[in-house]
Amino acid sequence: MSATALEQSLLDHYRWFHRHPEPSYEEHATTEHIRRILEEQGIEILKTGLKTGLIAIIRGGRPGPVIALRGDIDGLPITENTGLPYTSEHAGYMHGCGHDFNLTVALGAAIELHAVRDDLAGTIKVIFQPAEEGRATKERPTGAVQVLNTGALDDVQAFFGTHDAPGEVGAIYIKEGGTSGAVDKFAVTIHGHGTHAAEPTKGDDVIVATAAIVQSLQTVVSRSIDPVHPAVLSITHLEAGNTWNVLPSEAFLEGTVRTTERVDRQIAKDRAVRIIENTAAAYGVTASVQWFFGSPSVDNSAHWAAVGRRIAAEEGLETRPGWADLGGEDFSYYLDHAPGLFVRIGAGDTNAPHGPTFAPDPHGIIAGVRFLTAIAKRALAELADPTDGHADCTNEND
Incomplete structure (x- = not known):
């Protein structure tokens, strides 16, 4: 031909x-x-x-x-x-x-x-x-x-x-x-004790704790990954509560981390998990973390x-x-x-x-x-x- x-x-x-x-x-x-x-x-x-x-x-x-x-x-x-x-x-x-x-x-x-x-x-x-x-x-x-x-x-x-x-x-x-990016996903459930919004001292505010976790996770790339290595962490889903006057007992977040270097992939996971668990503890709540390694x-x-x-x-x-x-x-x-x-x-x-x-x-x-x-x-x-x-x-x- x-x-x-x-x-x-x-x-x-x-x-x-x-x-x-x-x-x-x-x-x-x-x-x-x-x-x-x-x-x-x-x-x-x-x-x-x-x-x-x-x-x-x-x-x-x-x-x-x-x-x-x-x-x-x-x-x-x-x-x-x-x-x-x-x-x-x-x-x-x-x-x-x-x-x-x-x-x-x-x-x-x-x-x-x-x-x-x-x-x-x-x-x-x-x-x-x-x-x-x-x-x-x-x-x-x-x-x-x-x-x-x-x-x-x-x-x-x-x-x-x-x-x-x-x-x-x-x-x-x-x-x-x-x-290309290694495709990793994480899912986090924040556990606490719900209470009336008018009496926050009688329970735990998992929403405030979750907000702190979201903010802190942005330091994974900016402070733990070599700045010349492409990497990103994105929170893509947040969920908590179902009414206007009750602090819920659980909150949920999930997102993805993308890295190109093998060493960064493990660093990102280790750093993110520590941030999630320790930030939760600082707010008097606990966190369950699931981490899913996708394609490298x-x-x-x-x-x-x-x-x-x-x-x-x-x-x-x-x-x-x-x-x-x-x-x-x-x-x-x-x-x-x-x-x-x-x-x-x-x-x-x-x-x-x-x-x-x-x-x-x-x-x-x-x-x-x-x-x-x-x-x-x-x-x-x-x-x-x-x-x-x-x-x-x-x-x-x-």
């Missing part, structure tokens, strides 16, 4: 995916459409037991290392208001974060790599992952965890992925180290970031410095398994992600395909012979 024909085909596929968004763990039509495209190309699909999403496999002509590429496939519960001619046909849902863009990049790379499979030494697994946006619970973890739990990726030595981003169309944004930060390998910059230059692609933000991204779970690189692909002035007017420029897709295809080839070569003029590729995330 010529480059022009491939690009047109991928744009057609992208528009289909954009018109048919599906929520996390319900991406049935999306999965089947991806399956049909892959099968038409003669690309093998692994049997994994996944209910939605799938893993394709490209077996090189010679034995060698195993790497993986990832695209995510789920949409969001948002009513689209972009005015695009290929706007969502599923009421109340849209691809409001660009997963249609990301999966099309992975699809294009799979097609390109399959076409040259006889020249490859090694194996490439291409993940079309469900539920990146899904709210993770112990019973229903995020999509990356479910994919890893199949065991199909146990032999993978390096992971690579892309995500659309605001910026110059087709530019590759690369950053080593932490690039995406921690890009410095080695693979350097390789990515070289690859982009060789492909004639523009490269730009990447950045860290504090949104969650479950590609981080793959990088806990093996090192790799997660890059952003410029998609123009997209408007705010997770909003009804979000609209990446799909003409950035082909740049993502070129990058992902090229770094896959390079990764197989380097992992097969890490002494071939390059740094060692061992897991830098251990």
